[in-house]
Amino acid sequence: MLLCAAVAPLAAALRTATLSVENMTCALCPLTVKKAMAKVDGVSKVEVSYEKREAVVTFDDARTTVQAIAKASADAGYPAREKR
């Protein structure tokens, strides 16, 4: 969302990012991905779509980053990358 970039950068803000997730091969994989991402400090919401091979993550951008969330997913065996 273009408006997000215009908001005062010093204020902690909830951000939502969409990540494409690799390696999800069965219906249980999204649960593993969701758990791994939700464990990251600052993440408040994770929705994983197996069909779309993507995760929509809501997080406090003062406490974590998309990179940290992607790394947590990769560490669980599912490399993720932010979609733009």
Ligand SMILES: [Cu+2]
């Ligand atoms: Cu699986």
